[in-house]
Amino acid sequence: MNFNKKLAVAVSGAVLLMAGQVALADSATDIVDALVSKGVLTEEEGKLITKGHTSKTAVTPVVKEKDGAYILESANGRNSIQLTGRMHFDYRDSDIDGSIGGRTDDRDTASLADQFELRRARLGVKGKFANDFKYEVVGNLPGTATVDIAYLDFAKYEQVQLRAGKFKQPFGLEQLISSNNITMMERSYLDQTVPSKKLGFQVMGTPTKGMTYAGSIFQNSDVELNINGDGKSSAAGRATLNFAEIMGNKEAVMHLGIAGLESNYAISTSSSSQTETATPSATSRGTISSFRSAGRGLNNLFRGQVGGENCASNASYACASEYGASVRQRAYGLEGILATGPFKLMGEYSAGDYRGQQQANQTKYDTTTYYLEAGFFITGEKYADSYKNGVFSSFKPKNEFDIDKGQWGAIELALRAEGYEVDNVAFTGTGGRIQGSLQNTTENSQGNKAGAKTYTAGIRWILSPNLIMKANYAQTNFDYAFKPIDINTTAAPISNIDKERLLMFRTQYMF
Template identity: 65%
Template sequence: MNFNKKLAVAVSSAVLLMAGQVALADSTTDIVDALVMKGVLTEEEGKLINKGHTSKTKAVPVVKEKDGAFILESANEANSIQLTGRMHLDFRASSLDNDDLGMARADDRDTASVADQFELRRARLGVKGKIAKDFKYEIVGNLPGTATLDVAYFDWAKYDAFQIRGGKFKQPFGLEELISSNNITMMERSYLDQTVPGKKIGLQVMGSPAKGLTYALSTFQHNDNERDLNGDGYLSGAGRLTFNFAESMGDKENVMHIGVAGLENNYSATATTSSQTDTSLSSTARATIQSFRSAGRGLNNIFRAQIHGESLGASSLASNLEFGAKVQQRAYGLEGIFARGPMKVMGEYSGGQYEASQTVSQMNFDTKTGYVEIGYFLTGEKYADSYKNGVFGGFKPKNNFDLDKGGLGAIELAFRAEGYRVDDTSYSGSASSRFQGTLSGPTGSGVTSKATTYTAGIRWLLNPNAIVKVNYAYTKLGNNYAPIDLEQSSGSANSADVGAESLFMTRLQYMF
């Protein structure tokens, strides 16, 4: 009997003689080894078959599945590509969406923020993977409205202690900002996150030179494309250093994390007209230096600092040169996490200074932002399981939600207290510069602004890919104010003084 016939007989015999044993084998190699052990094939014949099979598999890409995502990887594991995506569908109801308050104006975009509404908060698609083993990449696009680039970066990641990243990516400032929107506990980040640079184009060195220790240092530009020369004096920079005492001691059950960060951000602020679409009410061009929105994406511009800026339609060359303003932001940040089993306490504090100038005006003010967040998993998941390189990543329920098997998924209860304060305010030059919002006095120098928000939330992780969130946020403004933006000279006024806001929010979230 020749070899080919013998092989055919061997396969047939395997099915009959080994029944379920070989039927359960998960590879050609396993089957051949079983046939050799049964004496159906000789050892030499088995090696010959396995050699041919192995030579083919070395050239065939492998499809892997991880947490609902599929990865196409080369047989030598040096190259890979993975499709990624997320969708966050929100509903938001505000206590200020009430006609009796007299706030509704069709031509005012600030008060439109209090409308009860659905919002496709995020819809993104991207790819990520590795090239030649030591290089990693990720490209993600935003889909709603006009498609834009969310992140696009390339890493040299041969060593844990020293890596290089270039492209558009999150800058190393702000613990909460560096946690993916897929993995934050609450629906929205805190006031502190409204002062961080976020995703910018630049270059970064980073690494973890010892257990529990991470560092990152970057240089970046504020705008994807500089809109004028005001922001071009020199590049911006950010840095962050963290240490997890528990990890350094080999403790995998707890997280004891501290971190510090610094920021110097230089950028140009472009002048625009007021939020009123009726330009007969407001036509002065101003550049917004910094603004705050109430927590949970509630009421817009509860604080806004705006510096005088001539419009591009000005008649003189001198006026055209006054367009926009140069802004310098300096800030420091402190952060901490203590997590033990299913319980965590996480907090951040940041102090910042803003200096803005243009031809005829100058403006200065300080900001202080911070929060404390408490979380507890009723279903027993450990926060330490999702902590890596100084941030929290994705959580995996002990048991995925499954009605047939009685699985509940993971259920987390959370509470956050947060706030901001603006003080040491001053401006000089043009009288059209202004501070707006919940102020301690008139819009001139020396005013302060503040707000405090308390948020209670439930995060229900059905499985690693699907999450339901419910949040309730109550915001107490430091001082009452009328949100509608009208010029004082127009003679119009809004009698609706707002001192507090309540928001009820829900989210359906899917990611892979």
């Protein structure tokens, strides 16, 4: 072997030894192939050099990058792991902070404050193993760390897949769209009536192009609450059709969906530590459900409660520490999306009923929630590009933000109208009540009503798949003027309020 050939062999060998990462593997092999083709190396010498390297790369994990996220995958592609995370940092300004009178140090007025909020900070991992099993585990970091989701899928077949663990239940289009990908900063009133992330088991799939289904059984608490098994009979189901996909139209979304829910859960009861008077209440109650204004503004626009144990007659026990109450919720939902090119209309409607029970005490009422949202990408992105399996996923700008190139990412303008209504209120026994924006200010009035409507304008600036800025302005009109509940008015009276205005901003990062 002459000197040049020895040098080529040495260089080739050195390159291959350094090519431990798959990013260099192909280029190193190309170098050897080029040397063989030019006659510098013989085919036998080329094979000899690459032989050991080929066997090594056959078991070397592969690092892949997609939209700012990195995935470590086994060489055979059957196993993978990816680190995931998100951070949503908000600022919120309310026009009714301090304007209602009363004490500004009252703890129940906290939702009126102008404030920064670390809305979400999560870290997790997801991936697959044995090719057919997928997993995801995500933890919430702010405050006391908790498990956000943790599930395992058997996903060999698109038509029928199985999921077990803690995951989003199949009810509510807006809920099933990731918080990273919703248009507005916050979801609508309808989202405040859905089960969200619960422990359970689900069957789901895509039986044919353009169709999805999911059905689950679940429980409402991560821990035991009573001997009856908190959620043994809770179930939810959803089915969708995208007629545009069925017809082969990749430029549009024509989505219809239906969903149903029956949820049974336990609630704790307690006596109120603070009321509208200086004397704490001795009545034990448990909260069945409540509404907060859109945009995470004023708390308890509506609150429904069932009476608990009689504190006076159960003096041998610490009041409300011994017994809880049960709640049954039933609901159905309708959803739709009409999108073509950079324009979309999306809406949902849900109707249901709640029944809270504690021995002879019962509180019942019906709820209706709805919204209609319009969006338009002034930069031309198409909504159909991000629609998959019955929901919107992440949006990728046509031109990612790059100030040096004069590229600004994607910009979406949006409007949303939404509302909730509560009616057919009925009480049995004692202690039950509803509060908030009520037609009749008597809290235990049979047949009472409650409601509010919110109108939101928003802008979403998608700089890249990893970075989003949002701004929202929302006005909530209460159907009936009211005084915010559970505020101590001993020091000063409180004025009725009939509307709320919120200005909100978000910086959002995810990978």
